[in-house]
Structure formats: structure tokens, C-alpha cells
Amino acid sequence: MLGLKLPTDPRWVNIVEKNISEILTDHAFCEQKATSTAISLIVSFPEYTDLVQEMVALVKEEISHFKMVHDLILERGETLGRDRKDDYVLQLLKFFPKGGSRNTQLVHRLLYAALIEARSCERFRLLSEELEDKKLADFYRKLMVSEANHYTMFLSFARQYGDDLAEVNQKWQDLLVFEANIMKDLGTNETVHG
Helix, strand or coil: CCCCCCCCCCCHHHHHHCCHHHHHHHHHHHHHHHHHHHHHHHHHCCCCHHHHHHHHHHHHHHHHHHHHHHHHHHHCCCCCCCCCCCHHHHHHCCCCCCCCCHHHHHHHHHHHHHHHHHHHHHHHHHHHHHCCCHHHHHHHHHHHHHHHHHHHHHHHHHHHHCCCHHHHHHHHHHHHHHHHHHHCCCCCCCCCCC
16 A cells, blocks of 8 residues: 555664654654644645645644654653654755756655655554554554554645646656665664655
8 A cells, every 4th residue: 555665664663662762762753753844835835725725724733743753751750752853854955956947846856755754654654563562552453554654645635736737646656666675774663664
């Protein structure tokens, strides 16, 4: 369903389980960044009314996910750690050339967002199936469904706003291949994408 070209090695969950605090901190900041992305799309493309409407709803949902993760951190008697760079996203954002028409820029941003959500969904599925902590496993199962919905929404918008559907679909496939190459070197950290 997600179209990812390289699945995460299930042993990644073993790395995560050794330091749940780290994945929760990273996850909290991923939710905050997803909120920021939705706000940025509203600010950058206000004339796309249906996109703005969906992004407003997404901001509310993503910030509520941030609160849910933060509450879990507090329940564990911990505090939110500091944000760190996301090597996955930094590498991914190098794929499309900078510039181009506003429409092209929008499509590229939507494709990036779709892929980040797809990979998050895949990682949350693994956590929901493999974590020994059943409360956390259930938590990630619920969030997995949200991530899948976000992935399909962003991809649908990219296809809707693209000038040429075949071109958008080709860009999506090329981005998936690029992402698979990035993933070959990741999966060794207790982070959502790393």
C-alpha cells in the first residue's frame, strides 16, 4: 500500500526498545515538525483553498499527537529532550532541484510530505507489532492509521495540483527509489526515521 521500495529491517525495533526515551523525544519533535509543515503550506499557498482547509485540520491533529507523545514522556517520569537533526529528512530534501514554478514547488513539497508520512506509517506499524510494551504498541497502532491517511492525502494533492499526472507519478516513483537508497544507511538509531 505505501509503495516503499525498501522496508525497514524489523531488528530496528530492538534498537528502539533499548532506549524508548530517545524514540519518544524524536517522535514528539517529528509531530511538531509535521505541524510546522502544514502551517508552512498554508502560508506559502493560501490560494489553494481545499489544501488550506485540510492543512488547518492537520495542524490540529499533529499538535494533538505532539501532546499525546509529550504526555507519555511525562507519564514515564521523564522530560522532553532536545531536538536533533533528522538525517533522513535532510537527505531526502536534496532530491528535487530548487526553484521552478510555484506549482512545481508545491508538488515537490507535497511529495516529500507524502513520503515522510509513508515511512512514519511503516515504522509505526513495526512498533505496533513488535514492541514488548503493549501500551506503546497500542499507541503506535492508532497513530499508524493517521500517518497512512496523511500519506494518501499529500499524494492525492500532489496528483491534483500537478500539471501532468504522468509526470507527478514518475516523480513519485523516482523519489521512492531515491529514498530506498537513503534507507540503506539508516535503521541503526532509536529515531523515527533513522
